[in-house]
Amino acid sequence: MPRGRYSLHDPHDHTPLAHEHFHCAPGPSGWRYVAERTTPGGDHAGSVDLTLDELGRPVRLELHAGAWQVRGAALDGVTWVRTDPTGAHATEGNVRAHAFTAASPAFLVATALLLRLTPGSPATRVRLVALTDPVLAPRTVDQSWALLNSEAHATDNGPLIVDEYEVSELDTGEQHAVHLAGDVVLSAPGIELEDLSDPPSAFRDR
Template identity: 45%
Template sequence: MPRGTYLHESEVEERFSCAPDGGGWRYNAERSDGGTVELVADGRWRPARLQVTAGEHVLRGGAAGPELLWVTGGRENSARAAGFLGESPGLLVAVARSLGLAEREQADVRVLVLTEPALGVRTVPQRWRLTEIAWHDADEGRLPVERYEVTDLETGEVTESYLAGDVVLASPGIELAGLEDPPNFP
């Protein structure tokens, strides 16, 4: 089970663990600013259960068919979306895996972006493209590293993220500062 630490651009540390979980995947994290992330994804990598805390704010959510539901501040909301995104790399892993892209394939999706610290939710249209799968030598053998290009279809901003299995190696504002065990490969 991978355990490690992500360092956010804001110098917040996110200590995480992740592992396959009964036909799905589980990600748990505690942040040095007191925030937490608990995500259970189903076998299709859709969020079966999500809880994010930031200070006094709590967001709970999950998938119900093609829609995502979430409750924050006592109000229930829903929208058609591929997944939740936010500061936590665990959310990025779940969205990337749920798309099931082959190399050089792309998909246009809507995602729910969580804004910190109030955990507001914005629906954002994005284009995800798996631009490359490169093989890297590691202690555990050769590991496939996927490079995703994500385009915000409203602003045209393009970012890149690198994933190895269920671990984000690098993404805007995120650095993998330490990893105790090798990633799981779905």
């Protein structure tokens, strides 16, 4: 069960935004990621609880940022309930999308598990509901994912497979690289892995 800490920063000016203390693990029917987020000063800033089924679909999402909360799941596309800071007015949403995304590294792993790409295969288009900090405002985004290559790196615990993805934002044309090792993000825009206590979990049959 990998445990560790990510640092999150603005990908443009590198302003520190938060630390995300996480643990994650595959289970009998999918994968779960749980994390607590703190500000650079150490104050509590939110949490992530994401469970995927064996096909990589979100069967349970609970996301907190400040006083805002979103609960969601894959249902007729994706469905969610967003609660305001007072708790008096909850709003529901539903979009014909494949999954959710947000600032947490968990959602990069989740999208990769959902798509199950192979090196050299054509890029795959995916529609996601992005829950945007700091108020978890939902918006629909379209991305294209391609698995450029997979390389084995020798470690004390055996070979570590690192996957390099190219992710394109279809509304802007912006492209960026995402490097994953199993269920751990090694590097991505705005994300840095600072600490990892156990090896990543492997999902690959190939």
